[in-house]
Amino acid sequence: MSELAIGQPAPAFALPRDGGGTVSLADLKGKTVVLYFYPKDDTSGCTPEAIDFTSLAAEFEKTGTVVIGVSPDTVAKHEKFIAKHSLSLILAADTDQVAANAYGAWKEKSMYGRSYMGIERSTFLIGADGILRQIWPKVKVKGHAEEVLAAARALSAT
Incomplete structure (x- = not known):
């Protein structure tokens, strides 16, 4: 898969989410979407990231923006993570990495001299028209989270 670029249509996704049901890009048409990929629930990097997005939830809402975190963890694990940290954002389970692959977030990584496949922490700002507006x-x-909020505010002002 080639790298995604700003100005391209965002790849479609439909993923199981916390609380049951699914979340899909099609269901969010007309809303700005922050789609952020993270490696694993309840870890030293992913927890502060989710807490930061949660602390800004009201500000994102003012811009008409929906924040969705995506990891390979299961819905059950997401629900424990949400309850433990009082998170107020959508967490989607990409257990087969279909969305991560579509967005180029599933990459070869290495740690302690061994290579493995995993999520590269990355974020995508998708306009209400389904077009990629910013990629981190x-x-x-x-x-x-503050940087993404600033971009969402700028997008909503246009």
């Missing part, structure tokens, strides 16, 4: 590859957690 290789995300560093600190300050990221």
